[in-house]
Amino acid sequence: MLMRNGLLVLFALSFGVMAKSENAVALNILVYGATGKVGSHVVDEALRRGHNVTAVSRDPSRIKFQHPNLRAVQGDLLDSASIAKLAVNQDVIIVSVRGGKSKTPESALQRVAVEKVVDVLRTMGDSAPRLIHVGGAGSLVVKPGVLYADELRKGPMPKWLEVEIQGQILALEYLRTVTDVKWSYATPPKNFTNGQRTGKFRIGGDKLMEDDSGKSTISRADFAVALIDEAENAEHMNKRFSVAY
Numbered sequence: 001m002l003m004r005n006g007l008l009v010l011f012a013l014s015f016g017v018m019a020k021s022e023n024a025v026a027l028n029i030l031v032y033g034a035t036g037k038v039g040s041h042v043v044d045e046a047l048r049r050g051h052n053v054t055a056v057s058r059d060p061s062r063i064k065f066q067h068p069n070l071r072a073v074q075g076d077l078l079d080s081a082s083i084a085k086l087a088v089n090q091d092v093i094i095v096s097v098r099g100g101k102s103k104t105p106e107s108a109l110q111r112v113a114v115e116k117v118v119d120v121l122r123t124m125g126d127s128a129p130r131l132i133h134v135g136g137a138g139s140l141v142v143k144p145g146v147l148y149a150d151e152l153r154k155g156p157m158p159k160w161l162e163v164e165i166q167g168q169i170l171a172l173e174y175l176r177t178v179t180d181v182k183w184s185y186a187t188p189p190k191n192f193t194n195g196q197r198t199g200k201f202r203i204g205g206d207k208l209m210e211d212d213s214g215k216s217t218i219s220r221a222d223f224a225v226a227l228i229d230e231a232e233n234a235e236h237m238n239k240r241f242s243v244a245y
């Protein structure tokens with residue numbers, strides 16, 4: 001699909017149909033978590049850049065976006081057949097989900113979901129889309145040998161959050177064993193904010209990033225910019241990257 005769209009764009013450019021400043025390639029992007037706090041910004045950002053978005057919810061009537069390039073569909077990440085159906089003709093799958101009543105990190109939604117998606121992508125060969133998974137800051141390194149999750153454990157925390165944090169660490173560990181499918185693990189900083197889209201942020205790796213005042217934040221809108229940048233440019237293939245101001 002990418003190549004086909006790319007050729008179309010080259011054709012259009014050579015006849016002056018499309019301004020060079022417009023998006024070079026319209027991607028087909030499948031977004032799990034489209035009704036969520038982060039995922040809704042991802043849908044918004046992808047549409048704003050001219051991509052074709054398939055927004056997934058277990059109840060698609062809850063998807064409030066309306067746009068000619070948007071399709072709202074029913075889907076469940078715990079259902080492999082449903083993933084396989086929706087993955088066809090997609091260039092990128094973005095997974096930004098939380099929830100469920102898992103009692104252990106091994107059964108946390110994010111840990112289970114990445115493996116289910118990878119298993120489906122393995123069956124698709126060269127036509128498989130890339131996976132971009134929204135991970136957790138608990139997996140970031142605060143000092144040698146210490147994860148942010150280790151620091152969080154010292155304070156009180158609801159059980160569901162502890163399961164999610166550890167589940168997200170396991171999701172990263174699992175993905176790092178995967179070499180036959182294209183994936184990226186996008187890691188937020190300590191805190192999301194409802195701030196504006198600025199387009200200005202830093203991209204890092206395993207280390208937790210803090211700004212000059214010691215804050216580790218990003219607005220959900222800017223995090224979405226980083227995700228769609230990654231969808232377009234594939235700069236962190238089979239790697240984790242982190243995003244923060």
Ligand SMILES: NC(=O)c1ccc[n+]([C@@H]2O[C@H](COP(=O)([O-])OP(=O)(O)OC[C@H]3O[C@@H](n4cnc5c(N)ncnc54)[C@H](OP(=O)(O)O)[C@@H]3O)[C@@H](O)[C@H]2O)c1
Pocket residue numbers: 032033034035036037038039056057058059062075076077078095096097098099100109110134135136137138164168188189190191192
């Ligand atoms: N600092 C941090 O590290 C940090 C902080 C916050 C969040 N996060 C991460 O960011 C991601 C998104 O968080 P959020 O705050 O945007 O979550 P949210 O607002 O609670 O949204 C959760 C989304 O998950 C979807 N979902 C749940 N179960 C699903 C399933 N079985 N199949 C498909 N979709 C399912 C829901 O969709 P439907 O109900 O419509 O199906 C909903 O859109 C999560 O991975 C979370 O761990 C990280």
